[in-house]
Amino acid sequence: MLRNLPENILKYLVDQVPPYTGILIVKTSAEGVVLGWHGDPADYLSEALMINEDLSDQVAALFGMIPPLVSPMVLSRIEMHSECIADIHIVEDEELNEFWIFFVNQTKEVEGIRDFLQRLNESKLSxxxxxxxxxxxxxxxxxxxxxxxxxxxxxxxxxxxxxxxxxxxxxxxxxxxxxxxxxxxxxxxxxxxxxxxxxxxxxxxxxxxxxxxxxxxxxxxxxxxxxxxxxxxxxxxxxxxxYQEFDGEMEVMQRAREQSLAFEKLAKAERKLKDLLDYKDKFVSIVSHDLRSPVASVLSIAQMLNADEGFLAQISDFNREMLNNIQQEMLRLLDYNDKLYNWSNLELGNFTLVTSRIQLLELVTQAERTAQPKLKEKHIEMQVEVPSGFLVEVDTTLFAQVLNNLVANALKFTAEGGKLTVSAKKGEGFYVLSLADSGVGMSKEVADQLFQGFVRQSTLGTKGEKGTGLGMGIVKKILDAHGFDIKVDSVVGEGTTFSIYLPAI
Amino acid sequence: MLGAFAVGKTSLVQRYVKSIFSEKYQTTIGVKIDKKTVMVNQTEVDLLLWDIHGEDDFQKVKSSYVVGSSGYFIVIDGTRAETFAVGLELLKLAQSAAPAASCVFLFNKADIKSEWEITENQINEIRTMGFEVIETSAKDNLSVNEAFNHIAALMLK
The missing domain is CATH 3.30.450 (Beta-Lactamase)
Incomplete structure (x- = not known):
């Protein structure tokens, strides 16, 4: 029915009727006889509305009001029944000589001011x-x-x-x-x-x-x-x-303080966790420090026996192989122990950077020398493309550890006959040192976790090489201490490139 | 009752005046004043207990609330180290506003002492300053009556 409202009636509805929670629109003839309606009459009227009935039979307030003396006419706050109060607008459609009656629900509005009006009236009375x-x-x-x-x-x-x-x-x-x-x-x-x-x-x-x-x-x-x-x-x-305005304020205060308490609890839990982590790192540091000496002793004995040709000639092939295995495993254990010691001390912050200026090429060459046995073993070509003259300021001992770990990692995951290229380029105030291998590469998921710290299970290398799971964590810690960034780009099956960003001197 | 927020000031008053305790934290807004009549050394004393909102960034305690007081508690939550410093700040405010008033320190939440962050050294620090210290628990009703009766006796001296 709303769509069929004459334009002038629709205009009145939009412009003159205030915002409402409910409305009943009834069309009557000039005599007040119901011709149709929109809305639910049951909300406003006590009895069912019928076509062709006189509307004033249902709404006493309209008796003698249709046609009104003036149009539009508004009857304010008419009690329709015990649970409904409405404003009644009577509007004439002059062209068709019909009347549109709007019952605009005002129940809530009246309830809102009833108490005030009651007291106002009582006040007037007294x-x-x-x-x-x-x-x-x-x-x-x-x-x-x-x-x-x-x-x-x-x-x-x-x-x-x-x-x-x-x-x-x-x-x-x-x-x-x-x-x-x-x-x-x-x-x-x-x-x-x-x-x-x-x-x-x-x-x-x-x-x-x-x-x-x-x-x-x-x-x-x-x-x-x-x-x-x-x-x-x-x-x-x-x-x-x-009253209400303060309730909102109280709620905000209550929430803010509850959040403060939750934050305090969280900070407390964090402090406890940090203490536990420190305790763990101290424990690891002490144990790995104390283990180094006996492990190194056993390794020395194995190396000594392995070098004693007279002794080797007296024992069986099987025992010689066992002795060789002892030496290799002790070497690996010592390496693992050293990394554990370094890791725990880096975690505890038990180190001071002692920096000096050095050619980047010198550091890379040193790492290449260290990697020679492995390069030869896996027939991997290491190509160095670092220009001389690239001066950097680093803790040479710690930075050498970074390069050694990165090169060892590259060699571990590059198959025999592969290639490792170490290059450096100059940017705006910085150098980018890149180590690009032709290895197995890694998924994005693995790359994202790479520098998170201790890796629970280290991946075996292409020749079954075992790792400690600490190497990349140590790299990140040392670079963080220097304030250097490192990024990794990798494609599975194609290779990995690590890029370190160092300030140019 | 002076102290940081959520140290248990309202809980202590409610325990003392109405013998009730609620686990639910309900922040105090403004000031709530309760009355309790107690016998101190055969003297009937009307205590007006001003439960003042907790001090934090949202609400600051006005010194005028303390000016007319005969005594005050500085309440510290044993489980929250932060509340110690707030207590000392409020002590300064109270000493300046009511220099003659009696003061007793309450270290509350003694029912969960294993979770305390406040150390024995800190408590001794307060004792060294010349204040009496009582460890209370509104939850388990530990030393609550004793604390209020004690400060009432101090105020009568």
Whole structure:
């Protein structure tokens, strides 16, 4: 039906009818006979609406109103039935000589102001009791309790006291004549001295107290604010309850403090965790330090026996192989132990960078020398393309460890006959040192986890080489300590490139 | 009652005045004043207990709340190290606003002492400053009555 509304009626609906929660639109003839409707009549009318019935039979307020004396005509807040109050708009469609009746639901709006109107009317009825000394009129209707300070420190009530005030436990039965507010509200002991100082200034304005709460007879707490007011040279004190607007504020405060407590708990858990991690690192550091000596001794003995040809000639091939295995495994154990020691000390921050200026090429050449046995073993070509003259400032011992670990990692994952290229390029104020291998590469998932720290399970190399799972973590720690960045690009089956960014000197 | 937020000021007052305790943390806004009449050395004393909101970035304690007091508790949460420093700050404020008032330190949440972050050294630090220290638990009603009765006796001296 809405689509069929004549343009002028639709315009009236859009422009003149205020926002509504519900509406019933009825079309009648010039005699008020129902021709049709839109909306649910049951919400507005006590009985079912019928075509061709006289609308005023259902709505007494419309009796004699159709046609109205003027169009449009608005009948405000008509009680349709016990649960519905509506504004009725009667609008004439002059072309068709028909009438459109809008029943606009106002129930909620009326409920919202009913209490206020009730008290306003009661106030008017008891106007004879009003204090002529009250410049604030019916302010108590806005829930303000108003008092006027007297010279003896007592207070007289100005106007009417709002209902909430009289329901306070501390007030019950104590409003007779002038009152001692501080006796009623101990909080006033704090506020009144400040209020007196404000009143003494005699400047128009107000001074607000902090928030305090009082028990209501219902058992609930009521939060209150007091205001000292100077008005035309006279001091007043107003007390106001804090309702919905304060509930929101309280909720924010409650949430903020709960979050603060949660944050404190989290910080506490983090501190405990850090202590445990430190304890773990210290433990690892001590154990790996103390293990180094016996492991190195066993390795020396194995190396000594392996070098003793007279001894080797006396033992079986099997025993020679076993002896060789002992030497290799002890070597690996020593390497693992050293890495563990370095790792734990890096974690604990038990090191100081001692930097010096050095040619990048010199560091790379040194790493190449260290890698020679493995390069030969796997027939891997290591190509160095680092120009001389690239000067960097690093802790040479620690940075050598970075290069050794990266080269060892590349050789581990590059098959026999592969290639490793170490190159350097100059950018704007920095060098990029790249180590690109033709190895097996790695997935993005593995690459993302590479520098996270200890890897639970190290991947075997192309020749079954075992690792410690610590090498890349150590690389990252050392580079972080220098303030250098490292990036990894890898394609599975094609190879991996590590790029270190160092400031150019 | 002075202290950082959530140290248990309201819980201590509720335990003392109404013998109740709630686990739920309900932040105090503004000031709540309770009354309790107690006998101290055969003298009937009306205690007006000012439960003042906790001190933090959101709410600051006004010194005027302390000016007229005869005594005050500085309440510290034993499980939260941060509340110690706040307690000392509030002590400064209270000493300046009410120099003659009695002061007792309450280290609350004694029912979970295994979780305390406040150390014995810190508690001794307070004792060395000349203040009495009582370890309380509003939850388990540990030393709550004793604390209030004690400060009442101090205030009468």
């Amino acid at each position: 106007a004879a009791k009003s204090n002529s000394d009250n410049p604030f009129g019916a302010l108590h209707l806005l829930d303000l309790a108003t008092f006027k300070p007297q010279s003896d420190g007592l207070f007289s009530v100005v106007g009417e006291l709002p209902h909430w005030f009289q329901t306070l436990s501390s007030v019950e039965g104590r409003i007779k004549g002038r009152i001692q507010l501080a006796d009623m509200f101990p909080f006033m002991e704090v506020f009144l001295p400040e209020a007196n100082a404000f009143w003494d200034k005699q400047r128009n304005g107000n001074f607000k107290s902090g928030v305090w709460s009082e028990n209501a007879q219902s058992g609930n707490n009521l939060y209150l604010n007091a205001y000292a007011i100077n008005f035309n040279g006279v001091g007043y004190l107003m007390i106001r309850p804090l």
